Amino acid sequence: xxxxxxxxxxxxxxxxxxxxxxxxxxxxxxxxxxxxxxxxxxxxxxxxxxxxxxxxxxxxxxxxxxxxxxxxxxxxxxxxxxxxxxxxxxxxxxxxxxxxxxxxxxxxxxxxxxxxxxxxxxxxxxxxxxxxxxxxxxxxxxxxxxxxxxxxxxxxxxxxxxxxxxxxxxxxxxxxxxxxxxxxxxxxxxxxxxxxxxxxxx
Numbered sequence: 001x002x003x004x005x006x007x008x009x010x011x012x013x014x015x016x017x018x019x020x021x022x023x024x025x026x027x028x029x030x031x032x033x034x035x036x037x038x039x040x041x042x043x044x045x046x047x048x049x050x051x052x053x054x055x056x057x058x059x060x061x062x063x064x065x066x067x068x069x070x071x072x073x074x075x076x077x078x079x080x081x082x083x084x085x086x087x088x089x090x091x092x093x094x095x096x097x098x099x100x101x102x103x104x105x106x107x108x109x110x111x112x113x114x115x116x117x118x119x120x121x122x123x124x125x126x127x128x129x130x131x132x133x134x135x136x137x138x139x140x141x142x143x144x145x146x147x148x149x150x151x152x153x154x155x156x157x158x159x160x161x162x163x164x165x166x167x168x169x170x171x172x173x174x175x176x177x178x179x180x181x182x183x184x185x186x187x188x189x190x191x192x193x194x195x196x197x198x199x200x201x202x
Contacts, residue, residue: 002062005022005023008058032197042153049151050074079151080155082153091125092121092123092126095126096140106174117162149178154189180192180193
């Protein structure tokens with residue numbers, strides 16, 4: 001997989017966050033998007049993931065030497081962010097069963113649940129989960145999806161010490177052969193990355 005960000009600009013009203021920004025990512029690689037709150041880290045991550053559209057420029061995905069149709073990019077990426085919601089009316093097992101009808105899991109679902117330490121809660125409604133448990137589920141649905149690229153926005157949000165250690169194990173075990181992008185200003189989150197890119201308002 002190759003991702004090319006070509007001269008993108010993004011404007012929100014009168015605010016110009018990025019102007020003619022160009023970046024490139026190849027498999028395998030791990031890159032942290034660093035910056036203070038409000039610097040545009042999350043916006044840039046969403047732009048690269050094609051979740052939002054740049055004001056100018058384009059983001060190009062190539063797979064096995066072929067440029068991907070923009071409508072098919074979602075098949076090749078997975079995304080985790082605090083602002084993305086889980087289906088809380090489902091149990092954990094139901095939610096992962098449903099999620100992995102859209103993505104191929106890297107492990108059997110029961111093994112994923114055990115890996116993230118939630119085996120005792122697999123038949124519990126997600127709405128009853130603590131914030132830290134929900135974050136483990138969000139990480140699992142992204143990292144254990146068999147995709148070429150993994151996008152993580154503030155991935156250790158609400159995690160305790162054990163949860164942060166789990167995050168590091170998941171990255172080491174399942175993301176080193178992929179494109180990994182982490183948007184963060186917390187060293188616990190971005191120290192898994194080999195390359196840093198600082199994001200700042202112009």
